Amino acid sequence: MKTDLDDTLYPSSTGIDKSIKKNIQLFLIHKCGFSESQALTLRVELFKTYGSTLAGLRALGHDITAEEYHSFVHGRLPYDVIKPDPQLRNLLRSINQRKIIFTNSDRIHALTVLDRLGIKDCFEQIICFETMNPNLPNATRPDQFPVLLKPSPDAFKIALHAANVDPRRTLFLDDSIRNVAAGKEMGLHTVLVGKTVKSEGADYAVECVNSVPQVVPEIWANQMDGDDGTMRRTKSELEAVLATAAVGA
Numbered sequence: 001m002k003t004d005l006d007d008t009l010y011p012s013s014t015g016i017d018k019s020i021k022k023n024i025q026l027f028l029i030h031k032c033g034f035s036e037s038q039a040l041t042l043r044v045e046l047f048k049t050y051g052s053t054l055a056g057l058r059a060l061g062h063d064i065t066a067e068e069y070h071s072f073v074h075g076r077l078p079y080d081v082i083k084p085d086p087q088l089r090n091l092l093r094s095i096n097q098r099k100i101i102f103t104n105s106d107r108i109h110a111l112t113v114l115d116r117l118g119i120k121d122c123f124e125q126i127i128c129f130e131t132m133n134p135n136l137p138n139a140t141r142p143d144q145f146p147v148l149l150k151p152s153p154d155a156f157k158i159a160l161h162a163a164n165v166d167p168r169r170t171l172f173l174d175d176s177i178r179n180v181a182a183g184k185e186m187g188l189h190t191v192l193v194g195k196t197v198k199s200e201g202a203d204y205a206v207e208c209v210n211s212v213p214q215v216v217p218e219i220w221a222n223q224m225d226g227d228d229g230t231m232r233r234t235k236s237e238l239e240a241v242l243a244t245a246a247v248g249a
């Protein structure tokens with residue numbers, strides 16, 4: 001199982017996403033000198049075109065390091081709104097398959113959120129911004145290495161390689177429609193989180209990550225199979241037994 005983190009393992013109703021967007025706009029105003037109205041438009045446009053504001057700024061030649069961007073955007077988030085989720089912890093602990101975080105966020109943010117949720121020890125690996133962009137600190141020009149993030153196919157390739165997983169035997173969870181579509185293109189089994197209706201490339205949709213057992217019971221099928229064989233896997237689609245359960249962040 002490979003899973004996204006933000007707005008996937010905790011709901012967008014926490015308001016963290018809004019705070020991140022606000023901080024990005026403040027970064028554009030205070031660190032890059034854009035006006036307030038330019039900042040809003042630019043954040044949306046850079047996200048659409050380059051995958052993230054940081055990726056867009058560097059591609060356009062702004063010499064901004066990932067560290068200064070992340071410490072500004074994530075460094076003063078109201079993390080106390082993220083509460084421990086014992087139900088999610090029990091759910092994750094009941095999954096025998098490997099569990100990996102796959103997030104565009106930086107490692108410090110990922111660790112902070114996982115710690116707040118009380119699920120840090122449930123994951124064997126965190127694939128994050130630094131994993132996808134190992135050469136960035138060595139760049140001599142901001143546009144030397146393009147910032148790689150989901151939904152770029154190259155970001156998925158790096159993640160699959162880093163985790164050493166077979167996409168056909170991996171469940172991928174994410175709240176982003178475009179990440180889910182990209183994950184499907186890579187051959188992953190996909191769960192769109194936070195929505196009730198499936199988007200393009202989504203095999204399943206759940207409003208809350210805690211509903212995954214109702215929607216994808218196959219994850220637990222092999223461990224629930226009794227000696228009498230009464231429990232049967234229903235979907236060959238899930239390649240019978242998944243090796244990895246990825247929860248997107």
Ligand SMILES: [Mg+2]
Binds near residue numbers: 007
């Ligand atoms: Mg997300």
